[in-house]
Amino acid sequence: MFAEFGYGVLVVTFVLALYSVGASIYGYFNKSAALIESARRSMLLTFPLLTLAAGVLIALLVRGDFQVQFVYEVTSKSMPTYLKVTAWWGGQSGSLLFWSWLMSAFASAVMLRKWNRDQEFLPWVIVVTGVTVAFFLLLNILFENPFARLFQTIDGNIAAYTFAPANSTPLVPADGRGLNPLLRHPGMVIHPPMLYLGFVSFIIPFAFAIAALVTGRTDDRWIRVTRRWTLWAWLFLSFGLVLGGRWAYDVLGWGGYWGWDPVEIAAFMPWLTGTAFLHSVMIQEKRGMLKQWNMVLIILTYALVIFGTFLTRSGVLSSVHAFAQSAIGPSFFVFIGVTFVVSIGLLIYRWADLRAEAEMKSMLSREALFLLNNLLFMSVLVVCFWGVIFPLISELFTGQKVTVGPPFYERANSPLFAGLMLLMAIAPLSAWGHSTVKTLGRAIWKPAIAALVITAITFFTYTRNWIALIGFFLVALTVLVTLYEFWRGARARQHLQDENFFTALARLTGRNRRRYGGYVIHISMMLMAIGILGIELFQSQTQGTLQVNESLELQGYKLVYKDIASWDDGNANVNHTRAVMEVYKNDQWLAELHPRTDYYFDSQQNMTLPGVRSTLGDDVYIILVDWEPASAIGATFKIYVNPLVNWLWIGSLAFLFGVIIAAWPDKDPEREMVRAGQRSRQNSAAD
Amino acid sequence: MKTQLHFTFFVLLIVLAGVLVAPVLAQGQPPTDDDVNAVARQLYCPVCENTPLDVCPTQACAQWRDLIRSMLAEGKNEAEIKQYFVDNYGARVLNEPPREGLNWLVYIVPPLVILVGAVILVRTLRTWKKPQVVPQVESPRAEAPVDDYVARLEEEVRKKN
Numbered sequence: 001m002f003a004e005f006g007y008g009v010l011v012v013t014f015v016l017a018l019y020s021v022g023a024s025i026y027g028y029f030n031k032s033a034a035l036i037e038s039a040r041r042s043m044l045l046t047f048p049l050l051t052l053a054a055g056v057l058i059a060l061l062v063r064g065d066f067q068v069q070f071v072y073e074v075t076s077k078s079m080p081t082y083l084k085v086t087a088w089w090g091g092q093s094g095s096l097l098f099w100s101w102l103m104s105a106f107a108s109a110v111m112l113r114k115w116n117r118d119q120e121f122l123p124w125v126i127v128v129t130g131v132t133v134a135f136f137l138l139l140n141i142l143f144e145n146p147f148a149r150l151f152q153t154i155d156g157n158i159a160a161y162t163f164a165p166a167n168s169t170p171l172v173p174a175d176g177r178g179l180n181p182l183l184r185h186p187g188m189v190i191h192p193p194m195l196y197l198g199f200v201s202f203i204i205p206f207a208f209a210i211a212a213l214v215t216g217r218t219d220d221r222w223i224r225v226t227r228r229w230t231l232w233a234w235l236f237l238s239f240g241l242v243l244g245g246r247w248a249y250d251v252l253g254w255g256g257y258w259g260w261d262p263v264e265i266a267a268f269m270p271w272l273t274g275t276a277f278l279h280s281v282m283i284q285e286k287r288g289m290l291k292q293w294n295m296v297l298i299i300l301t302y303a304l305v306i307f308g309t310f311l312t313r314s315g316v317l318s319s320v321h322a323f324a325q326s327a328i329g330p331s332f333f334v335f336i337g338v339t340f341v342v343s344i345g346l347l348i349y350r351w352a353d354l355r356a357e358a359e360m361k362s363m364l365s366r367e368a369l370f371l372l373n374n375l376l377f378m379s380v381l382v383v384c385f386w387g388v389i390f391p392l393i394s395e396l397f398t399g400q401k402v403t404v405g406p407p408f409y410e411r412a413n414s415p416l417f418a419g420l421m422l423l424m425a426i427a428p429l430s431a432w433g434h435s436t437v438k439t440l441g442r443a444i445w446k447p448a449i450a451a452l453v454i455t456a457i458t459f460f461t462y463t464r465n466w467i468a469l470i471g472f473f474l475v476a477l478t479v480l481v482t483l484y485e486f487w488r489g490a491r492a493r494q495h496l497q498d499e500n501f502f503t504a505l506a507r508l509t510g511r512n513r514r515r516y517g518g519y520v521i522h523i524s525m526m527l528m529a530i531g532i533l534g535i536e537l538f539q540s541q542t543q544g545t546l547q548v549n550e551s552l553e554l555q556g557y558k559l560v561y562k563d564i565a566s567w568d569d570g571n572a573n574v575n576h577t578r579a580v581m582e583v584y585k586n587d588q589w590l591a592e593l594h595p596r597t598d599y600y601f602d603s604q605q606n607m608t609l610p611g612v613r614s615t616l617g618d619d620v621y622i623i624l625v626d627w628e629p630a631s632a633i634g635a636t637f638k639i640y641v642n643p644l645v646n647w648l649w650i651g652s653l654a655f656l657f658g659v660i661i662a663a664w665p666d667k668d669p670e671r672e673m674v675r676a677g678q679r680s681r682q683n684s685a686a687d
Numbered sequence: 688m689k690t691q692l693h694f695t696f697f698v699l700l701i702v703l704a705g706v707l708v709a710p711v712l713a714q715g716q717p718p719t720d721d722d723v724n725a726v727a728r729q730l731y732c733p734v735c736e737n738t739p740l741d742v743c744p745t746q747a748c749a750q751w752r753d754l755i756r757s758m759l760a761e762g763k764n765e766a767e768i769k770q771y772f773v774d775n776y777g778a779r780v781l782n783e784p785p786r787e788g789l790n791w792l793v794y795i796v797p798p799l800v801i802l803v804g805a806v807i808l809v810r811t812l813r814t815w816k817k818p819q820v821v822p823q824v825e826s827p828r829a830e831a832p833v834d835d836y837v838a839r840l841e842e843e844v845r846k847k848n
Contacts, residue, residue: 405782
C-alpha cells in the first residue's frame with residue numbers, strides 16, 4: 001500500500017508538470033497572467049510532491065521492505081542506516097527519481113525568484129523545466145518504477161509489478177542483495193549528488209536561453225540572469241568530476257583517478273561546453289558579440305547533460321544491443337533528438353536577431369583569445385565525443401567491437417590542453433577590443449623569464465622529460481602571470497587609495513570578483529595540472545608476492561611486509577583482510593601502511609582499500625591484490641609511486657575557493673538604488 | 688668400442704640437455720608479476736567493460752594473466768601475445784582500435800573536424816575585422832607617413848599661409 005502510494009505521487013507529479021507546461025503555453029498565447037501564475041504554482045508544487053515520493057522510497061529503504069524490488073536490489077539488513085538512505089541513488093530507478101527530485105528543486109527555486117523584470121521569460125522557463133521533469137518522471141512511471149514489488153504468479157514466475165497481478169502472492173525475500181561495496185564509500189555518497197546537481201542546474205541557463213529565443217528578447221538579459229546559476233552549475237559539475245576521481249583513487253585500486261572510461265567522459269563533455277560557455281558569455285556582455293555562438297553552447301550543454309545521463313543509464317555503452325533492449329534507451333534517444341532539433345530550429349529562426357553589435361579589432365584582443373579558447377574546448381569535445389561514439393558505430397556497421405582507451409584520448413588531448421594552458425597565461429594580459437604583439441610582449445616578458453628559470457631548475461634537479469618540461473613551463477608561466485596581475489592591480493590601488501598592500505589586494509578582488517575569482521580558478525587549474533603531469537608521466541609500479549619480513553623496492557622506497565590479519569565483522573556482514581607494511585626510504589622508517597580488502601558476504605563482492613602515504617612530493621600507494629590468496633606465507637602486493645598527485649586535490653580545493661569568490665552574490669543593484677535614495681533623502685532632511 | 692659407445696652416449700646426452708635447457712637459459716629468470724602486468728596493462732578484459740587486464744579482479748582475468756605468464760615463459764613476445772588475444776577474443780581487447788578498415792575513421796575524423804572548426808574561426812575573425820580595416824586604409828593620416836615629401840609640402844603650405 002505504502003509503495004503504491006509512492007507510485008501514485010509520481011503519477012500526480014507527472015500530470016502536474018504536464019499541466020504547468022500546457023497552462024504556460026496557453027497562458028502565453030492568450031496573454032493570461034492568471035494561467036501563467038497557475039502554471040508557476042504547479043511547478044512550485046512538484047518539489048514538495050517529489051520530496052514526498054522520495055520520502056516514501058527512503059522509508060521503504062530504511063525499513064528494509066524487501067518486497068519492493070529496488071529495496072531488495074540495493075540494501076541489506078546489515079547495512080548502516082545512512083547507507084540505506086544513500087542507496088537511493090545506488091540503482092537505476094532510484095537514481096532516475098533522484099534526478100527528477102533535484103531537477104524539480106532547481107525548477108522550484110527558479111520559480112521563487114523575482115520575475116518583475118523578466119515576466120516574458122517565465123512561461124518558457126516553466127515549459128523547458130516542466131518538460132524535462134515530466135520526461136524523467138515518465139521514465140520512472142513507465143519503465144523504471146522504484147516502487148515495483150515482487151510477486152509470484154500462479155505459474156511460478158517471479159517478477160516485479162506496480163500493481164499486484166491476479167492470482168499472485170506477494171514475495172518477500174528474507175534479506176536484500178546489498179549495495180555494491182564500491183558504492184559504500186563516502187566518495188560515492190557525495191559524488192553522484194554533486195554530479196547530478198551540476199547536470200540539472202545547467203538546465204536553468206538553458207531554459208532562459210530558450211525563453212529568450214522564443215520571446216525574441218535576444219539581448220544579454222538571459223545571460224545576466226543566469227550567470228550565477230551557471231557558475232554554481234559549473235562548480236557542482238566540476239566538483240562531481242573531482243570527487244569521482246578521488247573515489248576512483250581511493251577504492252578502485254588501480255592507482256589512478258581517471259581512466260578515460262566512457263562513463264567519465266559522459267560527465268566530462270557537458271563540462272567542456274559549459275566551461276567554453278562561461279568564457280564566451282563574457283564576450284557577449286562586454287562587446288555584444290557571439291550571441292549565436294553562446295546559444296549553440298548552452299543548447300549543446302543541455303543536450304550533452306541528457307546525453308550523458310542516457311549513456312550511463314541506457315546500457316548503450318556495454319553494447320548497442322543492450323541499448324535496444326533497455327526500456328529507457330529509445331525514449332531517451334527520442335527525447336534528445338526532439339529537444340535538440342527544436343532548440344536548433346528556434347536558434348535558426350532568431351539567427352538574424354542575434355547578430356554581433358561590434359567587430360573584432362585585433363587577433364590578439366581578449367575576445368579573439370577567448371574564441372581560440374572556445375575552439376580548443378570544442379576540439380577536446382570532438383575527440384571525446386568521437387571516442388565514445390566510435391565503438392558504437394563500429395559495432396553497428398561491422399559487428400566488430402573495439403575499445404577506444406586512454407592512449408587515444410591522451411595523444412589527441414594533450415596538445416589541446418597545452419594550448420589551453422598557454423591561453424590561460426596570455427589572455428589575462430590582453431585587453432578587450434585591442435591588443436598588439438608589442439603590448440602583450442611588454443606585459444609578459446618578466447613572468448616568462450621567471451618561468452624559464454623555474455623550468456631550467458626543474459631540468460637540472462627533477463626531470464629531463466621534455467613533455468613534462470613544457471608542462472611545467474606552462475604551469476609556471478600561467479601562475480606567475482596571474483600572480484603578477486594580482487600584484488599589479490594591488491600596487492596600483494595601494495598608490496591611489498593609500499591602503500596597505502593586503503587591504504588593497506582584498507578590496508581589488510572584492511571589487512571585481514568575477515575577474516579575480518576567475519584568476520584563482522586559473523591558478524587552481526595549474527595546481528591540478530602539476531598533479532596530472534606528475535601521475536601521468538612519472539607513475540611507477542611494481543608487484544610481487546612476499547612472505548613476512550620480505551620487501552619490495554620502488555623508486556628508492558623499501559616496503560616491508562610485517563603482518564596480516566583477517567577477521568569477520570558480523571554486524572556489517574563483511575570480512576576484512578588487513579596487511580601491515582612498513583615504508584622506508586634510505587633505511588629510514590617513514591610510515592606504517594594498512595592495505596585492506598573487504599569481502600561483503602551479501603553481495604559477494606570485494607572492495608580494495610589501498611594504504612597510502614601522501615606527501616606533496618609523491619604518494620606511496622599499496623594495494624593488497626585481492627585475487628591472490630593472502631596469508632603470512634604469501635601475500636601479493638601492488639605498489640605505485642605517484643609523484644605530485646596531491647597537487648590535484650589541493651588544486652581542487654583552491655578551485656572551490658575561486659568559484660565561491662566569482663559567484664558570491666553582488667548587492668542587488670535595485671535595492672542599492674533604493675537605499676541610496678533613502679540615504680540622500682535623509683541627508684537632505686537633516687540639512 | 689665400449690668407451691666409444693659411452694662417449695657417444697655422453698655427447699648425445701649433453702646435446703640433448705643443451706637443446707632442452709637452452710630456451711630456459713635464454714630467458715633467464717621466469718617472468719615476474721611486473722613482466723606480466725606490463726603486457727596485461729595494454730590489454731582490456733574481454734568480458735568486463737573498459738577494464739584493463741592488469742587490474743581486473745575477476746577470476747577469468749586472473750586466468751588470462753596466468754596465460755600471459757606462461758606465454759612469456761614460453762618465450763613469446765608482447766606482440767605475439769597481443770595477437771593471440773586479438774585472434775581469440777576480437778579487437779576489443781586492444782586499448783585502441785587497430786589501424787585498419789573502418790577503424791581509420793576514429794583517427795581521421797577528430798583532426799578533420801577540428802581543422803574545419805579552425806578554418807571557420809579564422810574566416811569569421813576575418814569578416815569581423817574587415818569593416819575596421821577599410822577606413823584605416825582610406826584615412827589620410829594612415830597615408831601620411833608613406834610619403835614624407837607630401838607631408839613636408841603640406842607643412843610648408845601651411846606655414847606660408
